[in-house]
Amino acid sequence: MDQTTPTQIEHAHMLFPEGMQLECGFRLAPVRVAYRTYGTLSAARDNAIVVCHALTGDQYLAETHPLTGKPGWWSRMVGPGLPIDTDRFFVICMNVLGGCMGSTGPRDPRPDVAGEPWGTDFPPITIRDMVRAQKLVVDALGIARLFAVVGGSMGGMQVLEWAATFPDMVFAAMPIATSPFHSAQNIAFNEVSRQAIFADPDWHGGRYWEQGAVPARGLAVARMMAHITYLSEEALTRKFGRRVRRDPYDKAGSLSLFGEIFEVESYLRHQGSSFVRRFDANSYLTITRAMDYFDLGAEHDGDPSRPFHGTRTRFCIVSFTSDWLFPTSQARLLARALNRAAANVSFVEIDSDKGHDAFLLDEPDFDRTVRGFLSGAAEHARIG
Ligand SMILES: CC(=O)SCCNC(=O)CCNC(=O)[C@H](O)C(C)(C)COP(=O)(O)OP(=O)(O)OC[C@H]1O[C@@H](n2cnc3c(N)ncnc32)[C@H](O)[C@@H]1OP(=O)(O)O
Ligand SMILES: N[C@@H](CCO)C(=O)O
Numbered sequence: 001m002d003q004t005t006p007t008q009i010e011h012a013h014m015l016f017p018e019g020m021q022l023e024c025g026f027r028l029a030p031v032r033v034a035y036r037t038y039g040t041l042s043a044a045r046d047n048a049i050v051v052c053h054a055l056t057g058d059q060y061l062a063e064t065h066p067l068t069g070k071p072g073w074w075s076r077m078v079g080p081g082l083p084i085d086t087d088r089f090f091v092i093c094m095n096v097l098g099g100c101m102g103s104t105g106p107r108d109p110r111p112d113v114a115g116e117p118w119g120t121d122f123p124p125i126t127i128r129d130m131v132r133a134q135k136l137v138v139d140a141l142g143i144a145r146l147f148a149v150v151g152g153s154m155g156g157m158q159v160l161e162w163a164a165t166f167p168d169m170v171f172a173a174m175p176i177a178t179s180p181f182h183s184a185q186n187i188a189f190n191e192v193s194r195q196a197i198f199a200d201p202d203w204h205g206g207r208y209w210e211q212g213a214v215p216a217r218g219l220a221v222a223r224m225m226a227h228i229t230y231l232s233e234e235a236l237t238r239k240f241g242r243r244v245r246r247d248p249y250d251k252a253g254s255l256s257l258f259g260e261i262f263e264v265e266s267y268l269r270h271q272g273s274s275f276v277r278r279f280d281a282n283s284y285l286t287i288t289r290a291m292d293y294f295d296l297g298a299e300h301d302g303d304p305s306r307p308f309h310g311t312r313t314r315f316c317i318v319s320f321t322s323d324w325l326f327p328t329s330q331a332r333l334l335a336r337a338l339n340r341a342a343a344n345v346s347f348v349e350i351d352s353d354k355g356h357d358a359f360l361l362d363e364p365d366f367d368r369t370v371r372g373f374l375s376g377a378a379e380h381a382r383i384g
Helices: 127-140 154-165 184-198 216-230 233-239 263-276 281-293 328-340 356-360 364-381
Strands: 013-016 031-038 048-052 090-094 146-152 170-176 314-320 344-350
Touching: 013 127, 031 127, 048 127, 048 154, 090 127, 127 154, 127 281, 146 154, 146 364, 154 170, 154 281, 170 364, 184 216, 184 281, 216 263, 216 281, 216 356, 233 263, 314 328, 314 356, 314 364, 328 344, 344 364
Parallel strands: 048 090, 048 146, 146 170, 170 314, 314 344
Antiparallel strands: 013 031, 031 090
C-alpha cells in the first residue's frame, strides 16, 4: 500500500473564488472542483460525457489512483475502444463537492477561522449542489451541451439531477443502479454507518484533527457494514462460503470468540482498514446525508415525473437483478416516472449475481448496454 496520505496530493482542479449558493442557503466560497479528463474535446465541443462517481469514488476514473496505486474505478469501462470510448468521447470526472479528493469539503480550511478545517460545520450539501458545482467546470471548459451524463449509485442520482436541473444541457443520460429517491432502508444503513463513526472515542465531536487521530475504528466499521450491502449473498458465498482462516479451537480445546476465524471476517476488516486510508469521516457524513436528502419528487408533491416534463433527454436506466440496495423495483419507479413525463426512455435489467457493486465489475451484458446506448445516442446526436 502506498504511504501517500490524501492531503499530500496536489489534485488538478478549478477554483471558483465567487463560490456558489447552496440549497441550504449558505454561500460557499471559494469553491474548488478537482477533476480529470480523458480523450479529446471535439472542435464542435459536442462529444463530452460527464461520468459521476458513487459515494466513495473520485475523479480518478481511468488511470492509476494516486493513493492506492490501483487502476481507476472504471478503467475497464473508460478508455480507447472501451464502452465509453475515449477515441470518440471526451470524458470528464469530478470529485463531488463535500468529498475528500481535492474538491471543497469538510477537510478544507474554513475561511472564517484561521487554521481550522470546516469539520462538521461544513454546510449540508445536496446532490443538486454537487451537480451545480460540476456545471461550473463544464461551463469553464466552454461546453454548452453535454453529449451524455453517466453514473452508478450516487453517481446515478447526479445523472438524474443533471437531467432535471439542466434539461437543455443533457442529450443522453444513463442512471445506473439508482433510484428516484433514497429509500428508508438505505437511509437506515447510512445511519448505522454514521452512528459507528460517532461511537468511536477518536471522533471528538468531529474535531478529530485536534487530537492528531482520526476515528479509524468507527469509519472502518461503517465501511464494513456498508460493503456488505454492495455485495449479494451469492457473491459472498462464491468468494468465501464458510471457509475458515484459522482453526477456531484454541490450544486448550475451547472454541474462540475473538479473532478472524472466517475468511469473510478477514475480508471485511481489510475493506474497512483500506477505506480508512483513503477517506475522511466528515466527508462520509456529508455525502451520506446528501444521498439521504435525494428525492426527485420532494418539490413536486412527491411526483418524481414532474422534473422531467418536456424533457428531450434520452434515458437508459440500468439495474442489476441481485442489487438489494437499489433494487430493480426502484429503477422501475424511475422508469414509470420518466414514462409519465413522456421521456424517451429505455430500461435494462442486467442478470448478475454480484449485487450493487456489479456496475464496477466485469459484466459483459452491462458493458454491451453502455456501449450500445452511447453509440445509438451518438448517431442521433450526429457525433463523429
Ligand atoms: C463507484 C465509484 O464511484 S468508486 C468506488 C469504488 N471503489 C471501491 O468501492 C473500493 C473498495 N471496493 C472494492 O474493492 C469492491 O469490492 C470492488 C467492487 C471495487 C472490487 O471488487 P472485487 O474485484 O470483487 O474485489 P473484492 O471485493 O474481492 O476485494 C478485493 C480485495 O479484498 C482482499 N481480500 C480478498 N479476500 C480476502 C481475505 N480473505 N482476507 C483479507 N482480504 C481479502 C484482496 O486482497 C483485495 O485487496 P486489495 O483491494 O487491497 O487489493
Ligand atoms: N462501492 C461503491 C458504490 C457504493 O454505492 C462506493 O463505495 O462508492
